[in-house]
Amino acid sequence: MQQQHLLVGVDVGCRKHHVAIGGPGGITEQFEITHDARGFAYFFGRVSEQARRQRLPVVVGMEGTNGYARPLDQLVKDKGYTLLNVNNLKLARFKEIFASPAKTDSIDAQQMVTLMMMAPFMEQVKESLQPVLTVSEIEQQLKRLSRRRRQLVQEKVNVQNRMQVDLQSVCPGFLDIIHKVDALYVLRFLSFRSDLRQLARLRPATIRSIPGIGVTKAACWHDGSPAPSLDRKLPGWDR
Secondary structure: OOOOOEEEEEEOOOOEEEEEEEEOOEEEEEEEEEOOHHHHHHHHHHHHHHHHHHOOOEEEEEEOOOHHHOOHHHHHHHOOOEEEEEOHHHHHHHHHHOOOOOOOHHHHHHHHHHHHHHHHHOHHHHHOEEEOOOOOHHHHHHHHHHHHHHHHHHHHHHHHHHHHHHHHHHOOOHHHHOOOOOOHHHHHHHOOOOOHHHHHHOOHHHHHHOOOOHHHHHOOEEOOEEOOOOOOOOOOOOO
């Protein structure tokens, strides 16, 4: 790969990306691009010029394709260049072994190029570079949806954990009454009044009228033994 390819390392950022280009003679060019159409056009112009001058096919390495790398990673594929996903953990290990005098984004881009140069000679290095294959539009949509689902699940867990902590602090014992803090009937109950303290003064008939509670939930059992029902004054809310 060292002699037959033009190697391009892209250190991906949120708004800017640092680029290093390497050929048979080592690093030949470094620059920074913005994450917009003008920056992408500048990137492909510089890379195309180097590829034409050196008459080499292009291999681009990026740390963490998808994410902030989009849509540049897809544009690289559309251009016909080979795209490699650089494993961030193995790249970090590589940077520890071949430490640089400073830590900058431009140096990180250089080290990606160095990593790609060494790949033909070191099996461990080769494992750090995974080709990004072309996938169908349906597969891309499924990946985006599954990634978004994981994000939503994590967001729900974070909100649920904060909610449990808050409820435990203002109403000790309430969590022992319910089975799941995210149950729909619990959320309906908690949002039944704008002031949570007013919930402690609700009449039993009013509590049973809340959708999803009814007689069964209002007289729920917990862990096989009788638990305080929602009809009773909520513990800790009588202050």
